[in-house]
Amino acid sequence: MNASQFRFKRWRTGLLATAMVFAIGAIAALGVMDERSLVSTTRLESSREARVLAEVLASEFRAGLSSLGGDEPAGAAHAEGSAWRFEHTSLLVEPRQLLHEDAIADDAHHRLLVWATATDDLRTIDGTPVDLPSVVQAATAGESSAWLTPSEALRLGLPEELAVAGLSRVEDPRFGEWILAVVSSTERQRARESRRYARTIIMVSLASLVVLGFGLVLLRTQRQERAFERMLARESMRAHQEVQLAREGRAATMLTFAAGIAHELSTPLGVIAMRAEQLENNAEDDRARRGARAITEQVAKIRENARGFLAIARGAAPLRERFPAADVLRSAVSRVRHRFERAGVSLRVHSLSDLPWIYGDARLLEHALTNLLLNACDASRERGEVELSASxxxxxxxxxxxDRGGGIDPAVRARLQPFFSTKAEGTGLGLAIASEVMRMHRGELRLEDRPGGGTNAVLRLPAERMSDDALADEAQDPNFAG
Structure with missing residues (x-):
């Protein structure tokens, strides 16, 4: 897993955790808002119920006053127990007697209060004066309801909770203005609110647990995915290590093989070099001497190549020298020209006037290019043509x-490894060595299908511009005469 995928997974995990927190918070907020709405609605309903009850009692009280008869104002009054006595009449106004007993709201959660302008004080239905500033202020201001504090409710003998009072006015020409106030405790509403709060908390908790459980399942799934990815990464690393070990094993085999070849060739090459030197010394004409000298030079190259590849197989780094790319192409072409002539295959070289300089080991690059040219020659038919170009x-x-040979199968193309060859007499070392040489030079070897049939073997490696002197040398070389 690369860095961008790791960052994406961390971002996805953080987003999931944030979504879980947001969802739980949203559920809790909705529950609280719904509960507050219910509380507000309940309080409005309690206030409305108290006002309705007060209106009903006031209507009955108004009818009771009218039934007392008379038209003259009764004058000032004073309270005597549960009755009000007036100066200009012998009649007593006793509210409890004027109201139906079943309609009087006077139990553990309700109280009926009476306020008369004739006495200007607030009393219970039984005539007991009470000090309730909130009710007096509401009555004076002409309001239809009032909220009592818990201490005021306690004075009325109600539970120490908020209480609501519904007020209703009664106008009578003889006995003046009366106000009936029905006070209701909110204890039962408070109990219902508590139960609703508990239900809301339970629902929010259950919903939060569902969201949390879902999130935990997703997180666990993500952890399992990461564990699976780590396992795959370990398996991939193990497979890579096994491939590396196999490659190192093949390299060790190549090293042993190369050491054996170098050892076995040293004696014959020494004999060939000695005989070539004798031929050169005993030659009677220049042509024979040049031929013997060429044999000596090629033997020296074989020895040098064997020592070089043996050193690389043992882990030695290639040379890092700067040289024109044209020198490598020129040398490789001169080494394989006779093979092409013998096979009846023409070698066409496309030259450029501005070949670059390169860094590396010219001997190894020449060997890699030589292998590609020989492979192309072997793949071509008689009177075929192989093209060499550089750009x-x-x-x-x-x-x-x-070349215009039979091409390379895609499955075979991916197997550039030692000892694998499609030729009956091939060793399988040519392409593998060329690929390894390009890897050492920070380049690559690519085998591509050629339009119309055949194969393009392409070497790519870092380069720089060629000097003017090298350009002049290249222009004089007959091997690069297009």
């Missing part, structure tokens, strides 16, 4: 060897 693509040198 600069940005900061990359691209060397292409193109």
């Amino acid at each position: 600069l693509r940005g900061a990359q040198l691209e060397i292409a060897v193109s």
